Amino acid sequence: MEAVIPGRISFEQIGFNYPIAACVCFEEKRSGNVRCVWVKPDMAVENEILVYIHGGAFIYGSVRSHAAMVSHIAVAIKRNILMIDYRLAPEYPYPAALNDCVGAITQYFLKNPGIRFGIMGDSAGGNLSMAIQLELRDKGGPMPQYSMLISPWADLRCINDSYHTNKFNDTILNREFLQWAATLYAGSNELSEPLLSPVNAQLAGLPPAMIVYGTAEILADDSIYLHRQLVKAGVDAELIAFENEQHVWPFTDISSVASRRAMEAFAAFVKSTLQYSCFVHCGARWCCMAPIIVDRACRYGDP
Numbered sequence: 001m002e003a004v005i006p007g008r009i010s011f012e013q014i015g016f017n018y019p020i021a022a023c024v025c026f027e028e029k030r031s032g033n034v035r036c037v038w039v040k041p042d043m044a045v046e047n048e049i050l051v052y053i054h055g056g057a058f059i060y061g062s063v064r065s066h067a068a069m070v071s072h073i074a075v076a077i078k079r080n081i082l083m084i085d086y087r088l089a090p091e092y093p094y095p096a097a098l099n100d101c102v103g104a105i106t107q108y109f110l111k112n113p114g115i116r117f118g119i120m121g122d123s124a125g126g127n128l129s130m131a132i133q134l135e136l137r138d139k140g141g142p143m144p145q146y147s148m149l150i151s152p153w154a155d156l157r158c159i160n161d162s163y164h165t166n167k168f169n170d171t172i173l174n175r176e177f178l179q180w181a182a183t184l185y186a187g188s189n190e191l192s193e194p195l196l197s198p199v200n201a202q203l204a205g206l207p208p209a210m211i212v213y214g215t216a217e218i219l220a221d222d223s224i225y226l227h228r229q230l231v232k233a234g235v236d237a238e239l240i241a242f243e244n245e246q247h248v249w250p251f252t253d254i255s256s257v258a259s260r261r262a263m264e265a266f267a268a269f270v271k272s273t274l275q276y277s278c279f280v281h282c283g284a285r286w287c288c289m290a291p292i293i294v295d296r297a298c299r300y301g302d303p
Contacts, residue, residue, distance in 0.1 A: 021250070032107035052066070054125045119146075130198035148212075154222040163218045165177045166220060209292065212241075
């Protein structure tokens with residue numbers, strides 16, 4: 001814990017790199033026993049929300065650290081966003097964070113069954129966003145209509161080639177730190193388990209997904225391989241590479257060209273997914289029926 005606390009303090013400060021978006025308000029609530037925060041932009045679409053799962057390697061981060069970035073996402077997609085303040089490792093190792101998120105989502109939609117939603121997460125939050133969907137699918141819970149992932153950490157084994165090819169390009173992460181954080185989170189569980197490394201999971205039946213990542217990050221292959229597995233499982237999946245960008249680049253600079261393009265991509269994806277996908281409630285189970293399977297991959301270069 002002595003090594004974790006200073007890192008948490010420093011990580012929280014990144015969330016103050018830029019201001020909250022204009023015309024956004026915050027409201028703290030609890031869903032079940034889990035603390036959550038609503039991020040509400042003006043002119044939000046009714047009866048549709050986004051659930052956001054923050055990153056931080058499972059050991060850092062909070063609704064406070066990510067408030068600024070998420071406020072800008074809320075404005076871009078014109079949706080109210082529910083941020084879940086899940087418990088962190090090492091005090092609360094796996095599956096505490098996953099249980100918190102699944103529990104909060106389940107409780108909210110038991111009380112609000114007519115609300116449609118998507119799920120989004122960055123880095124470790126991208127990992128959790130995938131694991132949450134797997135748990136909800138397998139337990140017959142409320143399923144999101146789509147997912148959006150920013151630089152997801154999809155394989156906690158830390159074995160992909162981009163750890164080596166981007167070792168000197170990535171100014172945010174290094175393999176040793178991620179291996180340490182993965183051990184703190186996983187505890188005695190095998191890192192290859194599907195709910196710890198969703199790239200190893202059976203992904204069939206998940207809703208449409210969009211993954212964005214920076215080509216300079218050591219986790220680049222996590223995004224590429226997760227997209228590959230989604231497509232292999234028959235999931236409508238889109239992959240967008242942002243040339244020379246770092247890990248979760250909108251978190252550190254929301255005003256960059258790449259961040260603005262990412263916000264535009266999020267808004268376009270939400271609009272297209274809700275327009276062309278059909279999701280129905282079948283008794284106690286939520287099912288997704290996507291009319292077309294798409295494998296889309298593109299790259300944004302330097303301006």
